[in-house]
Amino acid sequence: MIAVLDDEPQLRKALRRLLVTHGFSVVTFEHGEDAIAALTDQPVDCLLLDLHMEQTNGFDVLEAMAARGLTTPVVVITGHGEPETAAHVMSMGAAAYLNKPVDESALLAAIGDAMGARSTLGKPLP
Known part of the structure; x- marks a missing residue:
């Protein structure tokens, strides 16, 4: 299951359609609080995360994910790409x-x- 968190309805819909076409189950969220609550209760395989939301x-x-010990892999998607921001979210x-786009x-x-990467976490390397 892939979770999509973005405050743009058209992008959520487009990402959902794309991912379903490629065989993924998808759940979408408009607000960060809703996604955090859902991830705490029902882990997903990956979170697509918009950085800049109201x-x-x-x-x-x-x-919040780090504070709760959530290990869901996160792919950040942003319309405001900057090298410093990329380094910061990767460090997070x-x-x-x-x-x-x-x-x-x-x-x-x-x-x-x-x-x-998630599937190999905690496993010894060959």
């Missing part, structure tokens, strides 16, 4: 950082990488 922004979501635990193949690769 109310609870993506940075707040990453901090994000698995990938993509700029909008998101390239379909780059998004799918980032999701696959993020989910693959």
Whole structure:
């Protein structure tokens, strides 16, 4: 299951459609508080996270996830891409950082990488 958190309804709908087309189950959220509550109760395989939202922004979501010990892989998607921001969210635990508009193949690769990295966490390397 992939969770999409973005305050733009059209983008949530487009991401949902794209991911469902590629065989993923998808749940969407408009507000960070709702996503945090849902992730606490029902873990997902990956979270696609918009950084710049009104109310609870993506940075707040990453901090709340860390505070709760949530290990959900996060792919950050932003329309305000800056190198310093990318480094900051990666240091906060994000698995990938993509700029909008998101390239379909780059998004799918980032999701696959993020989910693959999670599956190897805590396992010894061969």
